Amino acid sequence: MPVLERDPWRAQYFEHVPCPEDVSIPTDDPDCWLLFPTERWIxxxxxxxxxxxxxxxxxxxxxxxxxxxxxxxxxxxxxxxxxxxxxxxxxxxxxxxxxxxxxxLLAGEHVSTDCAIAQGSVHWCRHATGVAWNDGMFRSWTVHARPFPVLEERLTGWVSTHLPGYTGMMNFETIGGTIIEAHLRFADQWCDLYGEGWVEALVRLYAEGRWAFDDGDRADGFSVPLFARHAGPFRHPPAALQEEVRLMPHIKSLQVTFHEGKPPEDHAMPPGGFRLAVINAADLESANVARRRLSSAWPAGLVLHQD
The missing domain is CATH 3.30.1490 (Dna Ligase; domain 1)
Known part of the structure; x- marks a missing residue:
């Protein structure tokens, strides 16, 4: 699979989309560092x-x-x-x-923005905002259908000035419109919420250097994580329960976001908790219902309930 996905729970978004074997599409920053030496300064x-x-x-x-x-x-x-x-x-x-x-120490709205860029020109953006919880955790993220015109203008100008020859995806984190982090990739946690044909457009960008995507049916999407107390080791939910959650109304995908055979302390997790799973959905309440159902796979005293 030419999409370089280090997290096996996210391969579901890419494994069925054809991609030329000589094309490499990074989803993780260490791969971006290796693939784009000229731009790695960001x-x-x-x-x-x-x-x-x-x-x-x-x-x-x-x-x-x-x-x-x-x-x-x-x-x-x-x-x-x-x-x-x-x-x-x-x-x-x-x-x-x-x-x-x-x-x-900045103030203002914290936004994650994915951009499709061809030769230093931004051709597409989607923005996500999160509901912060504590100690680095989030209760949920909303992937917005609406544009953020002021932020988009600022990011477009920054890219044209500082990355005039770059082609590929970028993810920006901003607070109050100020860039705090930039990545030579997209946010693969919720790319299934961008609409039908988006992954095909992603492949086309890296294979042909152009962006072509029909974005006329945008809709808000929601990504909700499930956290547990730092403990473990953790086991994956039964396959039948995972399939039940995936088939619940308005659910787009389920990611079980840890390796069973890897010690919990060797996972990169926020200080507040260990992320067990992420559920993406077209409706926030449906996502919360699915999260509650999934949480039954672990002892109640271990799960951090965040509804």
Whole structure:
């Protein structure tokens, strides 16, 4: 499968779509780093901050004002690993960490945006916003049908200026319209919510360098995770229960998002909990009903109920 999918639970979105064998489509940042050496600089979050004129610097350079947000300059695993808010110079000294940086503590809407880009020109965008829970976890994500015109204009200008020759997908995370992270890939957690023919358009972009997708039937979609307390080891739900959940009304897909044979501590998970599964659906209440049904596969005291 030329789509480079490291998470086997997401192969379901790509395995039935034809793709030329000489085409490689990354879904994970380490693969992006290898495939796009010219553009890999965007994984340096300090450089991304500097392209926007933000006050920022590495640990060891003291900010002029607090609070600031601290994080690794490069983190290909994601999940907010190593990030924190720092409120004072004394706290900055205490939490000094080589390879980490600081930037302003931003306010505003946190948006994840997927973009299809051909030769530095953005041809398509979809935006998702999440309902934050605690310790890096989210209750749900909404993949919006509506455009975000101000944000799209800003991202389009940034891409044309800084990535004029790039062709492929990009994912941006923004807060209040400011880019906090950029990735040379798309968000494969909910790509099945983008509509019929989207994966075929994805393949065409990488195979032919052009974007052609009929996006006229956009609809809101919803992605809900199921978390448990950090414990384990965890077992996958019975196959019959998984199939029951997949066949429930308005459910688009089910991902069981962990490896049974891998120690829980070796999975990249947020501090607040261990993600057991993700359910994508056309209706939020239907997704919540399916999540509750799926949660019966694990002891009630282990599951973190988030409805």
């Amino acid at each position: 994984y340096d979050k300090l450089k991304v901050a500097e392209t926007q004129g933000l006050p920022a610097g590495p640990h060891g350079v003291m900010p002029e004002a607090f609070p600031v947000f601290s994080k690794p300059m490069v983190n290909l695993k994601g999940m907010g690993i190593g990030s924190r808010v720092i409120h004072s110079a004394a706290e900055m000294d205490h939490h000094y960490q080589p390879g980490h940086m600081w930037m302003p």
